[in-house]
Amino acid sequence: MPSSPSAPQVSDRFPGPRREDCPWCGSARLRTRLRGPRAVALDECGACAHAFQNPRPAGDAPAPSGRSHRATARALAGLADPESWLDVGTGHGHFPQAAREFFPYTSFDGLDPTARVERALAEGRVEEAHRGLLTTPGVTDRLRARYDVVSLLHHLAHVPDPRAELRAALTVLRPGGHLVVESPAPDSAYAALLGPHWLPHRHAHLLPLPNLEAELSALGCTVTTTARVHQPQDLTETFPRPFHAPLRAATALDRLLTPLTRRTRFANTYRLVARKPGRF
Incomplete structure (x- = not known):
């Protein structure tokens, strides 16, 4: 059942106050990662290396392309x-x-803080639509232990409290179920090369993979797979849309370099699959 239109939205659509502690571990050992155009003001925690926009600006970044959706689904085809x-x-x-191409017998539901999920339901892409975040009051109670797989694909980078959202994801997962996380890799060589023009530097959070692994391990989960993957967008996103010729050239170069990039430090994304303790 869809929630009300006042459901919380993703955090980097709305500005927030400056904070003096890390949103992941609570440490006050903050340092500047970068300052730049497009309202980029990124701090990094000296204790856990979590990076976040501080203060949180208004604005949002594009979602991954449909091409990467299919690549992700293909990579997960081994899930039973x-x-x-x-x-x-x-x-x-x-x-x-x-x-659905790889999981034809699976029932897919969608959760999103915007009305887009209701359109997904109307167009038959999901079987149930839920409005809000996992941390929205009532969502985890309604969906508790209901799913064999929960995917968080480029989602944790945009929520107010990624650690709480991660824990809530385990609440709606059945014992023995699988959690799938994709997130920008803050140690990508493109981050240093492109600085504030690197697309993920416009997200609310950059979560180091070791932090997620440690958190899931502390919660009793077994991390079964980690991988570096690449989305062909880094060079493309450095050019404003009106610059058509360099934009087309950058897009072509992004795609050309992807096969060479995905297994190097230039890979801009990581994927993690973890299993919740227990049995179905």
Whole structure:
């Protein structure tokens, strides 16, 4: 059942106050990672290396392309015949639509803080639509232990409290179920090369992979897979849309370099699959 239109939205659509501690570990050992144009003001925690926009600006960044949705679904095809799957931050439901090719017997639901999820339901991309975040009051109670797989694809980078959202994802997952996380890799060589023009530097949070692994381990989960993957967008996103010729050239170069990039430090994304303790 869709929630009310006042459901909380993703955090980097709305400005927030400056904070003096890390949103991941609470340490006050903050340092400047970068300052730049487009309201980029990124701090990094000296204790856990979590990076975040401080203060949080208004604005949002584009979602991954449909091409990357299909690549992600193909990479997850080894998951054993899940009956139910919740895609968190699903937007228009393009990932569930792509994943059906590899999981034809799986029921896909979508959760998103915007009305896009309702359009995904109307167009048949998801079977149930839920408005809000996992941390929205009442959501985890309604969906508790309901899903065999929960995917957080480029979602944790945009929520007010990524650690709480991660824990809530485990609440709606059945014992023995799988959690799938994709997130920008803050140690990508493109981050240093492009600085404030690197697309993920416009996100609310950059979560180091070791932090997620440690958190999931502390919660009793087993990390079964980690991988560096690449989305061909880094050079493309450095050019404003009116510059058509250099934009087309950058897009072509991004795609050309992807096969060479995905297994190097230039890879801009990591994927993690973890198993919740217990049995179905």
